[in-house]
Amino acid sequence: MSHTGFSRPVPEDARPPTEVKLMDAQVQILPDGARLSITMTLTPFQEKPSLELTLRDANGREISHTYIIETPDEQLKITMHLRGYVINEPIPLDIQAYYPELGVVDEQKIMVLPITPQ
Numbered sequence: 001m002s003h004t005g006f007s008r009p010v011p012e013d014a015r016p017p018t019e020v021k022l023m024d025a026q027v028q029i030l031p032d033g034a035r036l037s038i039t040m041t042l043t044p045f046q047e048k049p050s051l052e053l054t055l056r057d058a059n060g061r062e063i064s065h066t067y068i069i070e071t072p073d074e075q076l077k078i079t080m081h082l083r084g085y086v087i088n089e090p091i092p093l094d095i096q097a098y099y100p101e102l103g104v105v106d107e108q109k110i111m112v113l114p115i116t117p118q
Contacts, residue, residue, distance in 0.1 A: 036093070
């Protein structure tokens with residue numbers, strides 16, 4: 001293992017930027033209905049990728065947007081605030097992994113489903 005600006009050793013199976021992928025992403029509306037819990041897993045990487053997350057309503061208007069710049073972690077869990085928006089129909093969450101010098105290297109679209117009353 002080598003060190004390249006990470007606070008931890010770079011794994012032997014780390015991939016170059018062009019091969020970095022979002023292996024898994026899951027989203028859940030938190031019980032208060034005002035926030036999303038988002039978990040993401042990336043392939044091991046040699047250089048820290050950045051992530052961009054965009055949540056849009058059914059008409060394509062942006063509800064929430066966030067950037068994670070040069071994450072050192074392969075597994076992330078974040079909270080995204082909905083800013084008063086109520087999810088009452090499926091809406092898309094777009095997640096992009098990118099490097100400024102390369103652009104987008106992988107992306108996923110996840111449909112966020114409304115909470116159904118029990």
